[in-house]
Amino acid sequence: MTRGEAHTNVPGALACDQSRMPPDIATMRAIVDRLLGPDAAPGTLPPAPDEIGTLTLQLRGHLELLLPEVEESAQKLPRASLPRYCALACTGEARERLRTQPAPRYGGPAGHARRLARTLNTLCDHWEALTESTA
Numbered sequence: 001m002t003r004g005e006a007h008t009n010v011p012g013a014l015a016c017d018q019s020r021m022p023p024d025i026a027t028m029r030a031i032v033d034r035l036l037g038p039d040a041a042p043g044t045l046p047p048a049p050d051e052i053g054t055l056t057l058q059l060r061g062h063l064e065l066l067l068p069e070v071e072e073s074a075q076k077l078p079r080a081s082l083p084r085y086c087a088l089a090c091t092g093e094a095r096e097r098l099r100t101q102p103a104p105r106y107g108g109p110a111g112h113a114r115r116l117a118r119t120l121n122t123l124c125d126h127w128e129a130l131t132e133s134t135a
Contacts, residue, residue, distance in 0.1 A: 025124050028062045035117040052109045059116040066123050073130035087126040094119045
């Protein structure tokens with residue numbers, strides 16, 4: 001790489017590309033389905049511990065990518081809009097989920113991953129609803 005070339009692993013480069021390409025909702029939902037599929041009731045055994053760690057990292061990454069997209073779309077709606085209020089409340093909850101860590105009292109790593117998955121699923125719903133209404 002020469003001195004004048006842009007490096008694609010720079011966080012700023014990701015932010016620029018993110019605004020041009022819509023989030024990959026299908027991939028996000030596939031990760032969510034791994035934890036919240038039809039057989040993922042609270043009493044169902046979670047994926048293996050090493051898989052939980054990988055899924056948690058993926059969920060966190062997807063949340064960090066989708067949060068600003070949902071916020072930006074919601075900000076375009078009128079201030080007194082119910083969809084705007086709900087979407088922004090969801091982004092606040094998502095930020096709180098990203099700050100938390102697994103706790104034995106709340107299901108340990110598997111419970112934490114499932115909470116992240118539910119939050120990502122809801123953010124995907126909001127993004128789809130917001131982009132359909134603004135398109």
